Amino acid sequence: MKSFLSLLGISFLSVCLVRAQVTVEVDLEDDYYLPGESLVTGVRITNLSGQTLKLGQEPDWLAFSVEARDKFTVPTLGDVPVVGEFEVETTTAATKRVDLAPYYQLTIPGRYTVAASVKIPQWQQELTSKPKNFVISSGRTLWEQDFGVPNAAGSSTPPEVRRYALQVAEHVKEKRLYVRVTDAVEGRIYRVFPVGLFLSTTRPEPQLDKLSSLHLLFQTGARSFNYSVINPDGQLILRQSYEYTATRPVLKADKEGNIIVAGGIRRLTAN
Numbered sequence: 001m002k003s004f005l006s007l008l009g010i011s012f013l014s015v016c017l018v019r020a021q022v023t024v025e026v027d028l029e030d031d032y033y034l035p036g037e038s039l040v041t042g043v044r045i046t047n048l049s050g051q052t053l054k055l056g057q058e059p060d061w062l063a064f065s066v067e068a069r070d071k072f073t074v075p076t077l078g079d080v081p082v083v084g085e086f087e088v089e090t091t092t093a094a095t096k097r098v099d100l101a102p103y104y105q106l107t108i109p110g111r112y113t114v115a116a117s118v119k120i121p122q123w124q125q126e127l128t129s130k131p132k133n134f135v136i137s138s139g140r141t142l143w144e145q146d147f148g149v150p151n152a153a154g155s156s157t158p159p160e161v162r163r164y165a166l167q168v169a170e171h172v173k174e175k176r177l178y179v180r181v182t183d184a185v186e187g188r189i190y191r192v193f194p195v196g197l198f199l200s201t202t203r204p205e206p207q208l209d210k211l212s213s214l215h216l217l218f219q220t221g222a223r224s225f226n227y228s229v230i231n232p233d234g235q236l237i238l239r240q241s242y243e244y245t246a247t248r249p250v251l252k253a254d255k256e257g258n259i260i261v262a263g264g265i266r267r268l269t270a271n
Contacts, residue, residue: 025044043095064098076103100114109136177194206216210257217222
């Protein structure tokens with residue numbers, strides 16, 4: 001019995017020492033997300049052990065646990081791809097970033113937590129981070145429009161029908177405008193992402209061009225405007241900033257039928 005207790009004490013002490021030397025933290029880019037929005041999760045591993053850690057060789061070296069507010073474990077939609085060998089030298093830290101949205105069923109608005117577990121093969125130990133809180137918000141739809149995806153040249157098949165939607169979500173101290181691209185029939189989400197701050201007293205101006213890309217002009221400040229262009233796959237292909245001077249920026253078609261911004265003055269910004 002004494003021998004067993006001694007072994008148990010040594011094992012517990014070993015785990016405590018590992019936890020003191022190597023720490024695991026979860027970091028999120030934001031605290032609020034819409035269903036289908038990318039949930040990029042960073043796992044920061046800090047190494048003060050005096051040894052170089054070799055990680056990422058096995059598919060289960062990093063695992064995540066996502067729970068709803070009532071401790072209900074969120075169903076998975078697939079295995080999170082985490083393989084990719086790397087080293088963490090002593091007195092340094094490394095961060096592994098993974099988008100969890102495609103692999104967890106995060107469709108119900110509410111409060112959630114995410115935690116990460118890291119296996120250290122050379123020590124046969126596993127460390128778990130503290131849970132990180134985040135919120136899935138339902139958002140409010142301002143506008144939506146079905147559109148046909150242009151076929152390849154020479155194709156005679158009926159076009160695939162998708163849907164653009166503009167949504168507003170409440171954050172702690174601000175509102176944000178989102179673009180959502182889905183399949184118009186089955187509702188499959190292609191992309192959900194924020195395009196900028198939203199002023200409740202204004203109305204976004206969306207227009208579709210002949211390639212079915214979405215041109216979006218909206219006000220972000222007293223005199224500032226954001227102009228973004230999103231293609232049918234939900235990719236942001238252009239973003240510009242304009243300022244209301246003698247005239248207000250508006251969207252209009254030029255002589256060739258291309259959508260342009262008329263009025264205002266374009267300003268170069270950091271983003």
